[in-house]
Amino acid sequence: MIIVLKTGTTEPQLEAFSERLTEKYNVQVNVWRGTQSTVLGLLGDTHTIDIEAIQANEIVESVKRVQEPYKKANRAFHPNDTVISVGGARLGGGSLQLIAGPCSVESAEQIIGIAKRVKQSGATFLRGGAFKPRTSPYSFQGLRAEGIELLLEAKKETGLPIVTEIMSTSHLDLFEEVDVIQIGARNMQNFELLKEVGKLDKPVLLKRGLANTIEETLMSAEYIMASGNEKVILCERGIRTFETYTRNTLDISAVPIFKKLSHLPVVVDPSHASGISWLIEPLSLAALAAGADGLIIEVHNDPPHALSDGAQSITPDRFDQLAKKLFSVERALRG
Amino acid sequence: MIIVLKTGTTEPQLEAFSERLTEKYNVQVNVWRGTQSTVLGLLGDTHTIDIEAIQANEIVESVKRVQEPYKKANRAFHPNDTVISVGGARLGGGSLQLIAGPCSVESAEQIIGIAKRVKQSGATFLRGGAFKPRTSPYSFQGLRAEGIELLLEAKKETGLPIVTEIMSTSHLDLFEEVDVIQIGARNMQNFELLKEVGKLDKPVLLKRGLANTIEETLMSAEYIMASGNEKVILCERGIRTFETYTRNTLDISAVPIFKKLSHLPVVVDPSHASGISWLIEPLSLAALAAGADGLIIEVHNDPPHALSDGAQSITPDRFDQLAKKLFSVERALRG
Amino acid sequence: MIIVLKTGTTEPQLEAFSERLTEKYNVQVNVWRGTQSTVLGLLGDTHTIDIEAIQANEIVESVKRVQEPYKKANRAFHPNDTVISVGGARLGGGSLQLIAGPCSVESAEQIIGIAKRVKQSGATFLRGGAFKPRTSPYSFQGLRAEGIELLLEAKKETGLPIVTEIMSTSHLDLFEEVDVIQIGARNMQNFELLKEVGKLDKPVLLKRGLANTIEETLMSAEYIMASGNEKVILCERGIRTFETYTRNTLDISAVPIFKKLSHLPVVVDPSHASGISWLIEPLSLAALAAGADGLIIEVHNDPPHALSDGAQSITPDRFDQLAKKLFSVERALRG
C-alpha cells in the first residue's frame, strides 16, 4: 500500500501516523521523502487494512493499494483453477458446462419436462427459480418452498444437480438438498446472507451485482470463502449502463479478467444480461470464446406463457441447436 | 397500458391474446387498428400486470405503461404529503429535519457525546451504524447488538429518536425499540427484508440503491407499503456513474421527482453520496434548495480515528455552522 | 408513433393538435379514446418527426415511436447485408476482415515494417493514426499530414488499403487518397463533420461514442447516408461505465443488435475497448463469435516505446498467433 501525504505534513505528524499504522496493522512502514511530497510504503499483509480509514486522516492526500484486497479468491495465492464437482459434473478447469432450465419453476410437469430435454441436449445442471426477486410486489413471487420440492423431483427423475436462488437467511433450511445455491445480483452485497452460505459445505453461484465492479464481486466471493466455504462460482450477468436496448450490458471482458485475477470457475448468464431471447445465441458463443467455464441459460417449453421472464427464454429445441453449436466451437477453441 | 403488436399478427392471434388479457388481469381491452400496426389499450387497474410476461408474447412488438406500476406510494392516489411523526419530530410536509450522528457507533462516550452536540445544533434524530455493510469481510463490521444498546442509551440521555440500519430479517428482534429502521442501499431490493419491515408499525428509511432508478425505488417502497407499513421515508444517497472524483454521484433531480411522483418524505444523504467531507456543506444546501424534507449527515468527534467512513464525516463544530446556514437558507426558501 | 394525451385534454385541444400534426408532418392521425386516456396513432412516414417537439406540447403525456427514426441505415428497408469493397478486401456479408496497425504512425520504417508483418498474418487493411485525439494538450498529437504520407507509402509497399482518423472538416483535402476515413468516438456526434464525409464517395468507419446508445450510433450513420454516402462501417469500441478495471466496457451485445437493426458492416475494436493488451485475444474471439464482420486491432513492433496507447497494443508475433486462432474459430462458426 502506497500512501501519499499532503504537502505541509510535519515530521511529528508523520511519526505519529507511522507508529499507529505499525501497531494497528502489524506492517512495516517505509518513508520516502520527495521535495514535493512524502510517500509511505506499507509492507506486510495489507489486505485487511481499511483504505477508507487511512484516507480520512488529515495528513493523507491519497492511498493506493499495490496488493489486491482479496486473498482467498486471489489467483496469486492459488495458481491452479478451482474445479467444483457436483454429481458427475465438474465446473472450472477447462470444459464448458451448461446450466439450463426455466426462470421460474411452475409445475412438476413443466420442470421435469424441461429437465429431460435439456439433459438430452448436454446440460449438466438444472436451474429453476423457486424464490423469485421481482421489482414489483404485485408480480409472481415464485412457488417458494414448493418450487424447491419440484426441483428435487426433477433431479430424482434426471439425475441433474439443481441450482436455485436463495433470498433470505431464514430460508436456509429449505436448501439442504439443493446442490448449488445461487446468490442473485440484487443480493451480491447482502453480507449477512454471504456469511451464512459461507458456513455451508455446498457450492455457491454468486452473481455479480448490477452496479458492482469486478473487484467488489471478488470481495463478495471473499466473504463466503472467509467464512469457510471455498466452493464459489462467479457469474457475470450484465451490468447497468445507459444503453436501453438491452436490459443490462453483458460485460464480456469480466470473463477473462475474473479468470486472471481469480482461480474460481466463471459462468455467464446471457438470458438476464440481455433480456432478449434472440441474443442468447450470439452472447453464449461470445462468452465461450472469451473463456467462460459455463453458461446459465433460461429454457422454457412455452415462453409466452412463462410466469416470469418469458421474453428472455428460449425453447428446448433452440437450446438443443445452440448446445450443438457451442460444443463444436468449443472444440475449435481448445483444439 | 398500450401494447403495440407485431406486423403480421393474425386476427385469431389477436383475439386469443385479448381474451387472455381480459381473463387474467380483469381489464378491458380496446383494439385500435392502423395500417401499419395494431395497438391494444388496456383499461382498468393495470399496475399488477407483469410487463415482462406481456413482452414475451410472440405477437407483441412493445409495451408501454400509461399508469405508474406503484399505487400506495403514488401521489396520484394520495395527494397530500405524508408526515411521519417520531417523538417530537415530524418528517415530511415542509420543514427541514436534520438526522445526524456517526457512521458507526463505537462507544457509549462517543455516541452520547455526539448526540448531545448535534441536538444542540438542531438535529432532531440521531443516526449511528450498529450493523455495518462493508465491502471487505476484513473491515470492521460494527458493534452489532451492542451498538443498538448504546444508541438506546444515547436516546435516553438526549431524547433524540434513533435511526439505524438493519441487514437481515434474523436481526428484527434487536430493533424493537429502534425508532426508524434504515434499509441500506445494498439491500434496497432485498425483497424478503422489505416484506418483513412492511409488517412492522415503525417508520422505515429506505435508501435508493446504487444502480436503481427512481421508479425501482418507489417499487421498493411499494413492497413495504403493500405489506401494511405506510411509514416510508425515501432517501437519495447517490448513484453509481462513471465519475470517479466522488464515491457516488448525488442525483439531485431525484428530490423534486420523488416529491412529485410520491407523497412520501424525502431525505438526502450527502455524506455517502460524495464520500468527501468538504462536499457536505454545498450538497446539503443544494438538497435543501431542491426541496428535501431532511438531511442525514455523518458527524464524528474525531473523523481520522473513526472506525468507518471517517473521510466523509464532519465534526460537531462544522455541523453546528452548517445547521445555522441551512436554517437561514430554509427561511429564504419558504419565505 | 403513439402519443398518449394527458387526462383532461379537451376535444378542441385534441382537434387543434391533430390538425397541426397532419399539416406539419403529412401523417394520418387516428384517435383512440379510452376511459382514462386518449391515444393518438400517427400513420405515414414518421421518421422525420421531432419527438421532442411533440413531447413539449402541454396536452402530451408521453410519446412512443413504433418505427425506428433512421431509414437509410435500417435493415427493414434494405434487407441484404451491405458489402463494402476496398481494394481486394470486402467488408460485410460474412467473412472476417482484420484491420491492423499501430495507434500512431511514427516513422516510415515503423509503419511499413508493421504493414508487411500484419499483411503476412492475414490483415487486409492497415490502420494508423496521423491525427490523434488526446485528452491532454501536452500529449503527442500525431504526425498529422506527414503521418498520412507515411501511410500512403506503406500502402504503396504492401497494397493494403489504409484506414485513418479525421478530426476536422478543415483537413479533408489531406484525406483524398485515404481508403477508409475513420470518425473517432469523440466525434461521433460532430454533425458538421458527418455531413462533410457524407458528401464523399469513400467508406467511412464510424466509431460508437463513449456514451452513445446503439440508436444514436445508427442516427449518426444516417447523417452520413442522408448526405449521400452509403458506405458506412459501424464500429463498437466500448462504452463508458462505472467499471474501472478496463478503460471502457466492450458492449458485445451491440454486435448482433447492429446486425439485426442495420444492413451495414460491423467491426469491433478490442484495443480501445479494453486498453489492455492481454485482453485483445479473448475479446477478439468473443467479437467474432458474436458475429462481427471485422476487427480493428492495434499492433506495434515495440509497445513500450509507442508514442501513444502502447498499453493496448500487441506485437506482430502475437497478432500472427491471434489471426491463426481467429481464422480457425471462424471456420467452426460458419461451418
Added chain:
Amino acid sequence: MIIVLKTGTTEPQLEAFSERLTEKYNVQVNVWRGTQSTVLGLLGDTHTIDIEAIQANEIVESVKRVQEPYKKANRAFHPNDTVISVGGARLGGGSLQLIAGPCSVESAEQIIGIAKRVKQSGATFLRGGAFKPRTSPYSFQGLRAEGIELLLEAKKETGLPIVTEIMSTSHLDLFEEVDVIQIGARNMQNFELLKEVGKLDKPVLLKRGLANTIEETLMSAEYIMASGNEKVILCERGIRTFETYTRNTLDISAVPIFKKLSHLPVVVDPSHASGISWLIEPLSLAALAAGADGLIIEVHNDPPHALSDGAQSITPDRFDQLAKKLFSVERALRG
C-alpha cells in the same frame, strides 16, 4: 508521479527505465525499494508526462499521478477566482449571473421579444442556438448564419451580450461579433475546435460532455488555455447515467469540485440537464446553493411551438418568478 514496478524487475531494467524517464521528461527519479515492490517517485513538472506511455512499459505495474495533469486551469497555480467581464456583466467571483434565451433562434420577433423579457427579469446574457446539434439529420438544424444575425439584432436592441454555440472550425468567421462562444457537450473533446477557439480573444463557455469526467473537462479547458485564451467558463449540464426519468443526470457535486480544483467561473444548465421544464426551478436553486456563478436557462415565449427542445423551456413569466426567488436565496446564502 508514483510508479509501482512489477515484482521481478531486474536492476538493469530499472536503471534503463529510470534513465529514459529523466532524459525524456526532464524529471528527477527517486527509487524506493520495498521487499515486495519497487516504487519510483518522479519529481519536477510531470503534467506533460503521458501516463499511458508509462503504463505500457513491461516492467510497470501501475502509475499514479500526485499532481493534476492540468496547469493553467488549476487553482493551485492561480488561487484567485477568474472573473470574466463581458459588456457590463461579470462572470465568476461571487454574484449570480443569469444567461437566458430560447434553445433555437427562430425569428427576429421571437428573439428580440424574449431578450427584452429576460433582461427585465435580471438576465445579463442572452443565449440562443443558431447552429443546432441534433441527433437526427431530419430534425431542424437551426437558422445557422441567419440565426447569428438575429442574435446580433437582439443584442443591439437590448444591450445584452450574446452566447451561442459553434459546431465547426469552418464557421469561425461568422462568430466574430458573438460575445461568448459556446462549445457544446458533444464537441467537448473536438480538440481541433478547442485549439481554434483557443486562439481567439473571446470568452468560451465549455460544456461538460455527457460521458466526461470532471478531470477531462478541465483538460479540455486546458486545451483552450494552452492555445492562449484563458477566458474559459465551465458548464455542468448533466451526465449520462442509467436513470431514464431525466434526459441526463445533473451532477451537482461538479459545481463545488470545479470551484475547488479550478479558478474558472462555473455555470449550470438545468434545462439540458433534465429535459423537463418543471425541474428547472428546483435544479436552479440547487445549483445556486451549491455555489454556481451562473445559470443558463432556456426561455421560450411559446414552448409547445418551439422548433427544438420545447419540453425543457420555461416561459418568460415563469423565468421572472424564478429569477426573483434566485436573487432572494442568493442574499440568504451570501449574507
